[in-house]
Amino acid sequence: MAEPTTADVITSRENRWVKLFRAGLRGTGPSGDEPIAVEGPKLIEDALRLGLEAEAVLVSESGERHLENILRAASDSETGIARSRVLRTTDKIFESASGTEAPQGVAALFRQPTWDFEQILGSSDSEADAGSGTSVALVLVVAGVQDPGNVGTILRSAEAFGATGVVATRGTADPWSPKALRASAGSALRLPLLREMSIPILLTQLRVSKIKIIAAAAASKESEASGLPGPDLREPVAIFIGNEGAGLAHEMEIAADAHISIPIAAAVESLNAGIAASIILYEAARQRNNAKP
Numbered sequence: 403m404a405e406p407t408t409a410d411v412i413t414s415r416e417n418r419w420v421k422l423f424r425a426g427l428r429g430t431g432p433s434g435d436e437p438i439a440v441e442g443p444k445l446i447e448d449a450l451r452l453g454l455e456a457e458a459v460l461v462s463e464s465g466e467r468h469l470e471n472i473l474r475a476a477s478d479s480e481t482g483i484a485r486s487r488v489l490r491t492t493d494k495i496f497e498s499a500s501g502t503e504a505p506q507g508v509a510a511l512f513r514q515p516t517w518d519f520e521q522i523l524g525s526s527d528s529e530a531d532a533g534s535g536t537s538v539a540l541v542l543v544v545a546g547v548q549d550p551g552n553v554g555t556i557l558r559s560a561e562a563f564g565a566t567g568v569v570a571t572r573g574t575a576d577p578w579s580p581k582a583l584r585a586s587a588g589s590a591l592r593l594p595l596l597r598e599m600s601i602p603i604l605l606t607q608l609r610v611s612k613i614k615i616i617a618a619a620a621a622s623k624e625s626e627a628s629g630l631p632g633p634d635l636r637e638p639v640a641i642f643i644g645n646e647g648a649g650l651a652h653e654m655e656i657a658a659d660a661h662i663s664i665p666i667a668a669a670v671e672s673l674n675a676g677i678a679a680s681i682i683l684y685e686a687a688r689q690r691n692n693a694k695p
Contacts, residue, residue, distance in 0.1 A: 412491040415498050419489055423460050423509055427501035430550075431576025431597075437511035438578045438591075441502060443468035446510045447475040448588045454512040455481040460489045462496035465507020472508065501580040514578070517567070519607055521594040523638070524566025539613055539638035540686055543569045543604065545654060546645035547675050550575040554585025555676030556643060557593060561586075563683035564690065567594035569640075571601050605657050614639045617650055617658035618682055620672060633660040635686035636693050643679045 412420060426432070426439025437457050440446050443465075450456065456476065461469055469488070476483040497505055524537030542560045547553050553575045560568050570577050577583075577590045577597060608615055616639050633639070642658070644650030664673060664681050673681075 410490055412489060412495060415495060417491075417495075419458060419460065420491065420495060420499050422458075422511065424499040426511060427499055427509060427580050429579065431579035431582070432514060435514065438514055438583075439501075439509065439511055439580060440583060440591075441500060441509040441580060442506050442584070443472060443508050445583065445588055445591075446472055446508060449510065449512050449591050450475040450479045450481075450483075452515075452591055453479055453481060454515060454591065456483045456487065457511040457513060458487040458489055459483055459508065459510045460491060460496065460499070462491055462493045462505070462507035464493050465496065465505075468506065468508045472510075502584075515591070517594045517596060519596070519611075522567030522569060522596055523611060523613070524594075537564075537566045538636065538690070539611070539640070540565045540635070540683075540690075541567055541569060541608075541613065541640040542679065542683065543571065543640050543642045544574050544577075544679075545571045545601070545642050545650055546573050546648070547643060548575055548646060549675070550579045550582035551585045552646065552674065552676040553577050553579075554582040554587075554590065556679040557582070557586040557589040557595075559676070559680035559683050561589040561593050563680075563687040565593065565683065567596070569596045569599050569604060571604060572598050601651065601653060605654075608640050612638065614659045615654075615657055616641045617655055617661045618643050618678060619655075619661040619663045620649060632662040635689045639686070641679075641682055641686070643675055643682075646675045 423439065426437065427441055432438055440449055496507055522541055523539040542556065542565045544553055544556055557568055557577055575582060577595055583590050614637050616633050618641065642650055642654050662682060664678060666673060
C-alpha cells in the first residue's frame with residue numbers, strides 16, 4: 403500500500419469521521435442502526451474474521467504497525483475493507499476520539515450483526531437433546547445490570563461455559579458499548595445477542611418456546627433456593643441475572659419456575675453480578691458435561 407500523503411491524513415477534530423469515531427468510542431453503545439465502535443487490533447481482527455462489515459477503519463501514526471494484520475484479516479473475510487475507508491490521522495487526533503487511556507492507534511466502525519430469537523435458543527427445536535447434534539438452550543438474560551464491565555464479563559463467561567445466546571433487557575448497559583466489548587474480550591460480537599428487549603415480550607417468548615425460567619436470587623432469600631446445586635440446568639433454561647443492587651424486578655421473580663443462589667460467607671453481603679453469573683454458568687456447564695455419556 404502506498405504511503406499516505408499529507409493531504410490524506412485527517413488533522414481536524416471536526417472531521418465527520420473523527421466525530422463518528424469519537425461518538426462511538428466514548429458513547430454508551432449504538433442506538434438504532436448506528437455502527438459498533440471497536441478499538442484495538444485484536445478486537446478488530448476478530449470482528450473481521452467473524453464476517454462483520456467494516457464501515458471504516460481509523461489508523462494513527464503509531465497504529466500503522468497494526469494495519470497489515472488488520473488488512474490480512476479483512477482479505478480473509480467475505481466483506482473486507484474498502485481501501486477508501488482506511489482513514490489515517492495523527493496520534494493527537496486519535497487520542498481525542500479514543501475511549502481508552504492508552505490508545506493502540508486503531509479503531510473501526512462495524513455494521514451491527516442481526517440475530518433472531520431462535521438463534522438465541524441455539525436450535526429451532528428448543529426441546530432438542532444433546533444427542534441430536536443441536537444445543538439445548540442455555541440463555542443468559544442480563545436484566546438491569548448497570549455496569550458495562552459487569553455486562554462484558556457476563557458475556558465472556560456465557561461464551562466460555564456454553565450459553566447458546568444472551569438477552570440484554572431494556573435498562574441494561576449495552577453489551578456493544580466500548581467498555582462492555584473490551585470486558586467481553588470479543589464475546590459480545592461472537593455470541594447470538596438480543597439487546598433492549600422488553601421483559602413482557604421476553605417472558606412470553608420463553609414460555610412459548612418451553613424454556614424454563616431460572617432466577618438468580620440472593621443467598622439469603624427464603625425460597626426453594628438454598629444454594630448450589632439447585633435446579634436442573636441440563637434442561638432448556640433461561641437464567642436471569644439482575645441489577646447489582648436491587649436484583650431482579652418483581653415481575654421476573656414471580657415469573658420464575660425456580661430460583662438459584664450461591665452460598666457465601668455471612669460477612670459478605672453479595673457477589674458482583676459478573677462473578678455470580680459466571681459461577682451459575684459454570685454450574686450449568688458442570689451439570690451438562692456430567693450428563694454426557
